[in-house]
Amino acid sequence: MSQHRTLRKALLGLSLSIVFPFAANAADDTIKVGILHSLSGTMAISESTLKDEMLMLIDEQNEKGGLLGKKLEPVVVDPASNWPLFAEKARQLLSQDHVAAIFGNWTSASRKAVLPVVEELNGLLFYPVQYEGEESSQNVFYTGAAPNQQAIPAVDYLMNEVGVKRWVLAGTDYVYPRTTNKILEAYLKQHGVADADIMINYTPFGHSDWQSIVAQIKRFGSQGKKTAVVSTINGDANVPFYKELANQNVDAADIPVMAFSVGEQELSGIDTGPLVGHLAAWNYFQSVDNDANYDFIDAWRAYKKDDNVVTNDPMEAHYIGFNMWVEAVKKAGTTDVDAVKDAIIGVSVPNLSGGAATMMPNHHITKPVMIGEIQDDGQFDVVWQTPSTVAGDAWSDYLPGSKDLISDWRKPLSCGNLNVETMKCGGADVGK
Amino acid sequence: MISRQLIHTFFSVLLLLGMALSLAAHAEDSADASQAKQLLEALDVRSYDAKGEAIKQLAQSDLPQKGEWLEALRDGRLQRQKDGGRFVIVESDQGREWPIKDAISGEELGTATRRDLDKVRINNQLRSQLQGLAATADLDSPDTGRREAAAKRLIGEVDETTADSVAVRLEQETDGDVKARLRTALGLYRLEQGEADAIDTLRGSLDPAVRNALRPIAAGDGPLADEARTALNGIEQKLKFNRWLQTLYFGISMGSVLVLAAIGLAITFGVMGVINMAHGELIMLGAYTTFVIQQLLPGQPGLALGLSIPAGFLVAAAFGIAIERGVIRFLKGRPLETLLATFGISLILQQLVRSVFSPLNRSVVTPDWLQGSLVINDALALTLNRLAVIVFCLIVFTALMIIMRRTRLGLEVRAVTQNRTMARAMGVKAARVDILTFGLGSGIAGLAGVALSQLTNVGPNMGQSYIIDSFMVVVFGGVGNLWGTLVAGMSLGIVNQVIEPWAGAVLAKILVLAFIILFIQKRPRGLFPQKGRAAE
Structure with a gap:
C-alpha cells in the first residue's frame, strides 16, 4: 500500500514537473529572463522566431557557465498579438516572476502599451525591431534601428547612387510608417524635392488587392524622372504587393522598391525570381560575409534542426542586446536594474557583420547601415554599406517638434528629452 | 630517284610547316583562352563599379562568346563552379539539376545543382547597363518579342549617331508592332531636332516618353505648340479611355x-x-x-x-x-x-x-x-x-x-x-x-x-x-x-x-x-x- 502511494506520488511529481517545468527548479540560484513575444495571432509569424532565438542564446550562456555563477532561466509568456495583453504580461513578468530583464515586443503599438508598465515597476526592456524614434525611456534599450540608422541612409543611397528624383512613400496605416514618412517627407523637402514629386499612400494591415495602387505608382513613375518607392508596408501585405509589382512588370531597373520591413523571413513566403533587384535597408543581412555570422547561422540551424531556416535583422538585434545585458551584469556584478542601467552605457559587444555595437547614453546602439538587393534565392546581396557605424538618434533632426531634443540617461543629467535650446528637461510628457 | 627524294623533302617541309602552323594556332588559341579567362575573372569581383568597367571592356573586346556571356550575366546564368573555379553557363535553371557548359570552350559539363555553383552577381545599375548593350544586338534577333523590347528601349535614346541606322532598320522591319516602336523612337528624335511633321508620327502613341516629350513643347507658343497640344489631347483622351x-x-x-x-x-x-x-x-x-x-x-x-x-x-x-x-x-x-x-x-x-x-x-x-x-x-x-x-x-x-x-x-x-x-x-x-x-x-x-x-x-x-x-x-x-x-x-x-x-x-x-x-x-x-x- 505504502509502496503504491509512493509510486503515485512519484507519478504525480513527474506529471507536475512536465506541466510546470519551470516551477520545479524555480530556486534562488537562477536569474530569470523574461521573453515577451507573441506566439499566436497575427504577429506570431515574426515574433515566434525571436522567442526561439532567445531560448537558444540563454542555452548557450548557460553552457558557458551562466552568469554571476548562476544559471539563466527563461520565462516565456504569450501576449497573443494583443496590445493590452502585452502590458498585462509585462506586469506579470516583473511583479510575479521578478525577471531581471525582458526581451520582447515587435510592433510599436505593443511597445507603447508596455512602456508605462516597465517604467512604473522599474524593469528593463530590450526592444529589437527598427522603429520610428521620437521616444526615450530610461527603462527601454532600443537595439533595433532608429530612423537615422535605416530610413535616412536608404533615402540618401537612392538620391545619390541611383539618382532618384520622384518618391512614392507607401506604408501600412499605423504609427511606424506614418512617423517615418513624416520624417522622410521633411528630409526630402529639405533636399529640394518638390511637393508634386512626392506621393504618399497608406493601406490597411494585411491589404491584398494592390492592383490600382501599383497602377498608380506606375503612372507616377512614367513622368520622365527617375522614381523609387520607399516602402514601410508591414509583413503580410508585402507578398501580394510584390506579386502585383511583378505581374504589372514594374522592373527594379525602372522603379526600384526600397523596403524597411522586408527581410529574409518575409521573403521566404515569396517566389523572388521576378523581384530580383528590389532593395531593402537593414543593419544586418544573412548573406553578410563574416565568420561570426556564419557561426551564428550554424548555431541557429542546429538549434532549429532545419538547414533552411533564415536569420534576419531583429535576430541580430536580440543577439547584440542579450550580449550587452550579459556584459553589463558582469560589469555591475549584480542584476539590480538601476546598477545594470548605469553599467550598460558604453558597453561594446561584437555584432554579426564584423564590427562592434556600443550602447549610447540615449539607450540606442551603434550600427552599420546596409542596402541589399533581393536575389532569386530569397537572400539579399549587400550593394552598399556605410563606411562606419551610425549611432542611433532617438529624436529626429528633421521634425520641428523634436530637432532640439536630445536624450542622455547618464547621471546626473538623466533626461530622455532635453531641449538644447532652453536646456530644460521635458519630463515624462513629451513624445507621448 | 631524284624525284622521290624531292617528294620526300617536300613532304618533310610540309610536315614541319604544318606542325609549326598548328603550334602557332594552338598558341593563339591559348592566348584567346587566357584573355577570355581574364575578362571573366574581372567580372567576378566584389565591387560593382569594377564589374561595370569589366562589362564595358568585355563589350568592346572581339571575343566570339561575348554576346552569350553578356546575356547569361544579365539573366544570372553566368556562374562559377565552387571547386575548380571554372566559369560555366547554366543552360536552363528549371528544376534541381541544371545542365551547364564551360563558358570559354562551350564544352558540355553535364549537370550541377544550385549548391555547386556561385553566381556572378549584378545589381540594378549593371542590369540596365547590360540591357542597353543587348538592345542594339537584339534588334537583329529573329524573335519578334526581343526585337520589340529592343525597339522599345530605343525610345528616347536615339541620337545623331544612331538615327540613320534606326531609319534603315525601320525600312527593313516587317512586324507591325516593332515598326510602330521604331517609328516612335525616330519621331521623338526628329521632334527634338525641331521637325514639326514629326508630331504626326507620334499622334496616338501611348508611350510615356512621347507624353513627356510633347508636354514642354505644348506649354510653349506658336504653331508647333498648337500641333503638340492637339496631339497631346488626343493621347490623353485615349489614355483616359484605357x-x-x-x-x-x-x-x-x-x-x-x-x-x-x-x-x-x-x-x-x-x-x-x-x-x-x-x-x-x-x-x-x-x-x-x-x-x-x-x-x-x-x-x-x-x-x-x-x-x-x-x-x-x-x-x-x-x-x-x-x-x-x-x-x-x-x-x-x-x-x-x-x-x-x-x-x-x-x-x-x-x-x-x-x-x-x-x-x-x-x-x-x-x-x-x-x-x-x-x-x-x-x-x-x-x-x-x-x-x-x-x-x-x-x-x-x-x-x-x-x-x-x-x-x-x-x-x-x-x-x-x-x-x-x-x-x-x-x-x-x-x-x-x-x-x-x-x-x-x-x-x-x-x-x-x-x-x-x-x-x-x-x-x-x-x-x-x-x-x-x-x-x-x-x-x-x-x-x-x-x-x-x-x-x-x-x-x-x-x-x-x-x-x-x-x-x-x-x-x-x-x-x-x-x-x-x-x-x-x-x-x-x-x-x-x-x-x-x-x-x-
Whole structure:
C-alpha cells in the first residue's frame, strides 16, 4: 500500500514537473529572463522566431557557465498579438516572476502599451525591431534601428547612387510608417524635392488587392524622372504587393522598391525570381560575409534542426542586446536594474557583420547601415554599406517638434528629452 | 630517284610547316583562352563599379562568346563552379539539376545543382547597363518579342549617331508592332531636332516618353505648340479611355475574388442558414492543399495547381462535413451558439495549421504561364493570374448554378430549405442533404483557397481577411440568392476600385462598409430578396 502511494506520488511529481517545468527548479540560484513575444495571432509569424532565438542564446550562456555563477532561466509568456495583453504580461513578468530583464515586443503599438508598465515597476526592456524614434525611456534599450540608422541612409543611397528624383512613400496605416514618412517627407523637402514629386499612400494591415495602387505608382513613375518607392508596408501585405509589382512588370531597373520591413523571413513566403533587384535597408543581412555570422547561422540551424531556416535583422538585434545585458551584469556584478542601467552605457559587444555595437547614453546602439538587393534565392546581396557605424538618434533632426531634443540617461543629467535650446528637461510628457 | 627524294623533302617541309602552323594556332588559341579567362575573372569581383568597367571592356573586346556571356550575366546564368573555379553557363535553371557548359570552350559539363555553383552577381545599375548593350544586338534577333523590347528601349535614346541606322532598320522591319516602336523612337528624335511633321508620327502613341516629350513643347507658343497640344489631347483622351477600362478590369478582378470567397458561404449561410465563422479557414485549407501538392510535385507547379483544384475541393469538403457532423447538427436553430462554436473551430484550425506548417507564410509558386500580363497596349495590360481567377470564378459559379437548378441534389436542397418537414415526408433524407450541401459549400471555399493562393499570402491568418468580406457580399446580395452574390461581389469590387485611387485604400474600405450599412437599413433583405414561399 505504502509502496503504491509512493509510486503515485512519484507519478504525480513527474506529471507536475512536465506541466510546470519551470516551477520545479524555480530556486534562488537562477536569474530569470523574461521573453515577451507573441506566439499566436497575427504577429506570431515574426515574433515566434525571436522567442526561439532567445531560448537558444540563454542555452548557450548557460553552457558557458551562466552568469554571476548562476544559471539563466527563461520565462516565456504569450501576449497573443494583443496590445493590452502585452502590458498585462509585462506586469506579470516583473511583479510575479521578478525577471531581471525582458526581451520582447515587435510592433510599436505593443511597445507603447508596455512602456508605462516597465517604467512604473522599474524593469528593463530590450526592444529589437527598427522603429520610428521620437521616444526615450530610461527603462527601454532600443537595439533595433532608429530612423537615422535605416530610413535616412536608404533615402540618401537612392538620391545619390541611383539618382532618384520622384518618391512614392507607401506604408501600412499605423504609427511606424506614418512617423517615418513624416520624417522622410521633411528630409526630402529639405533636399529640394518638390511637393508634386512626392506621393504618399497608406493601406490597411494585411491589404491584398494592390492592383490600382501599383497602377498608380506606375503612372507616377512614367513622368520622365527617375522614381523609387520607399516602402514601410508591414509583413503580410508585402507578398501580394510584390506579386502585383511583378505581374504589372514594374522592373527594379525602372522603379526600384526600397523596403524597411522586408527581410529574409518575409521573403521566404515569396517566389523572388521576378523581384530580383528590389532593395531593402537593414543593419544586418544573412548573406553578410563574416565568420561570426556564419557561426551564428550554424548555431541557429542546429538549434532549429532545419538547414533552411533564415536569420534576419531583429535576430541580430536580440543577439547584440542579450550580449550587452550579459556584459553589463558582469560589469555591475549584480542584476539590480538601476546598477545594470548605469553599467550598460558604453558597453561594446561584437555584432554579426564584423564590427562592434556600443550602447549610447540615449539607450540606442551603434550600427552599420546596409542596402541589399533581393536575389532569386530569397537572400539579399549587400550593394552598399556605410563606411562606419551610425549611432542611433532617438529624436529626429528633421521634425520641428523634436530637432532640439536630445536624450542622455547618464547621471546626473538623466533626461530622455532635453531641449538644447532652453536646456530644460521635458519630463515624462513629451513624445507621448 | 631524284624525284622521290624531292617528294620526300617536300613532304618533310610540309610536315614541319604544318606542325609549326598548328603550334602557332594552338598558341593563339591559348592566348584567346587566357584573355577570355581574364575578362571573366574581372567580372567576378566584389565591387560593382569594377564589374561595370569589366562589362564595358568585355563589350568592346572581339571575343566570339561575348554576346552569350553578356546575356547569361544579365539573366544570372553566368556562374562559377565552387571547386575548380571554372566559369560555366547554366543552360536552363528549371528544376534541381541544371545542365551547364564551360563558358570559354562551350564544352558540355553535364549537370550541377544550385549548391555547386556561385553566381556572378549584378545589381540594378549593371542590369540596365547590360540591357542597353543587348538592345542594339537584339534588334537583329529573329524573335519578334526581343526585337520589340529592343525597339522599345530605343525610345528616347536615339541620337545623331544612331538615327540613320534606326531609319534603315525601320525600312527593313516587317512586324507591325516593332515598326510602330521604331517609328516612335525616330519621331521623338526628329521632334527634338525641331521637325514639326514629326508630331504626326507620334499622334496616338501611348508611350510615356512621347507624353513627356510633347508636354514642354505644348506649354510653349506658336504653331508647333498648337500641333503638340492637339496631339497631346488626343493621347490623353485615349489614355483616359484605357484607364477607365483598366479600372473596370481591376474592379471585376477584385469582384471575382469576393465572389469566389463568398459563394461557398452563399450556400452554407444563404441556403442552409448556418452561420459558419470557420468559412475563412476552409478557404485557407484549400490554399494549403495547393502548397502541399506543390511540395509533392517539385518542378511542376502547373500540374500541381491543376491537381489542387479537385484536391482542394475534397479536403475542404471533408473538413466541412466533419464540422457539420461533429458540431453544427447539434446546434440546429440556435444561431448564436453556432456562431460561437464555429468561431472556436476557426481558431482551432488556425492553430492546427500553425503547429503543422509553422506560423510562417508558405510560398506557393505561380506557374510561368500565370505570371506577367497580357499587354493590350502601353496603358492597358491585364495581369494573367487575375485573368485566370476571373475565368475560374465564372466557371465555378456556372457549375454551382447547374448543380442547384438542374440536378436531383439541387432540387432536394431547395426542398429541404423551403420546408424541411414536408420534404422529409416526401422521402427526402434531410440529414444526408445537409451533409452534401455543407460539403458542397465548404468544397467551394476550398476552391477559392486554391485560386487565392495565386494572388496572396498562404498563411494561418489568410482566412480571417476574407470572412468579413464574404458575409458582407452574401448579405448585400440577398441571403439565399446566388445571382445576388455574383452581382453584389462584382459591384462591390468595382465600386472599391473606383473609389480607391482618389480616396486611398483605407477610406475606400470605410466608404464601402458605410454604404452597405445604409443600404441594409433601407433594404434589409439585400439586392435580390427571396420572394414567395422561399422567403420564410
